[in-house]
Amino acid sequence: MQLFLDTADVEEVRTGVVDWGVVTGVTTNPTLIARAGQDHETQVKKICAIVGNVSAEVVSTKKDDIITEGRRIAAWHENVIVKVPMTPDGLGAGKVLAGEGVRINVTLCFSVNQALLAAAIGAYIVSPFIGRLDDINEPGIELIKSVVAAYRQQSIKTKVLSASLRNPIHVQDSALAGADIGTMPFKVLESMMKHPLTDAGLEKFLADYRKTQEPKPVQSDKGAPAR
Ligand code: G3P
Secondary structure: OEEEEEOOOHHHHHHHHHHOOOOOEEEOOHHHHHHHOOOHHHHHHHHHOOOOOEEEEOOOOOHHHHHHHHHHHHOOOOOEEEEEEOOHHHHHHHHHHHHOOOOEEEEEEOOHHHHHHHHHOOOOEEEEEOHHHHHOOOOHHHHHHHHHHHHHHOOOOOEEEEEOOOOHHHHHHHHHHOOOEEEEOHHHHHHHOOOHHHHHHHHHHHHHHHHHHOOOOOOOOOOOOOO
16 A cells, blocks of 8 residues: 655655655645645645655536646646546546546545546546544445445456545554555654554664673683683
8 A cells, every 4th residue: 555645744745755765645635735824836846846646636616617727737747636526527527637638536535436436537546535434433444445345346447545544543454455545644654653662672772782882891810710
């Protein structure tokens, strides 16, 4: 499963991609862009300069407007994937854009049928949301399992991107369910690498190493048995 960051923060992207070498893509949405405090185009271009596979979401809601906005966003950078909402207009516009060679991510997916519709327009990615289903007392991970199973059964190539991941358990469960990609906030990525036994083990190894570096006490010959 590829690990994506769900962020519009350039420093978080740089850390995950360049410093740690574990992140291969980014998803953004209007909420995250607003949080970054920059205009959409500037922020997406900065992120595209660091990593491929950057989902940038349209804010238009009518088919023709989504097509126009999607073309504009796709022209920003070759790494851009245009994110459209799971609505009739979003699907219709996504189909046109996909036909023009634009990679499409259909977002806000909450059912297997919606995932089938995303595949039907030739979407590159579908984004089922786990956390928001958990929020309403429906187990989100079951949706990932079902979408993966349906896509396998139907030999569908659209990638399943497990989204709205709120904790490290969501990440490992998505991988076990067969998701192609998991996208997560930076703090969830950080929490994936934490384990108390790793910290304790490293501390012990370093303490033992330091002991080997300490000067050895000088041995006196006095009293040593004759050879
Ligand atoms: O990738 C979608 C994500 O941004 C939604 O996450 O936590 O707001 O449900 P959340």
